[in-house]
Amino acid sequence: MKGFQVTFYTQQNRRHEGKMLADWLVALAMEMGLRGATLVSGIEGFGRTRHFHSHHFFEMADQPMLIVMAMSEEECEELFQRLHDEEVTLFYVKVPAEFGVLGPPLDA
Known part of the structure; x- marks a missing residue:
């Protein structure tokens, strides 16, 4: 699959909605x-x-x-829109990437 690898940079002491910003961002990705x-x-x-x-x-x-x-172009657009809506200030690097999974399914 083609898309992007996005890396966000922050510090442990940065907070958003009462949570460490890095933890909040991981939870947002899951959500x-x-x-x-x-x-x-x-x-x-x-x-x-x-x-x-x-x-x-x-x-x-x-x-x-x-x-x-790692995410598709559509997922990246949705994530960046959500970060914009949440008014999160965050440095990032976004590079084109090809990604996928090798080997048998993990749940097989």
């Missing part, structure tokens, strides 16, 4: 019926403000978080 989402904890990095974010004992709330998803 929307997307194929999956992977939440990755980063060690360190910096963003557009040039503020350094890291995972250290005293700064764990500032830990970088990535949410990676």
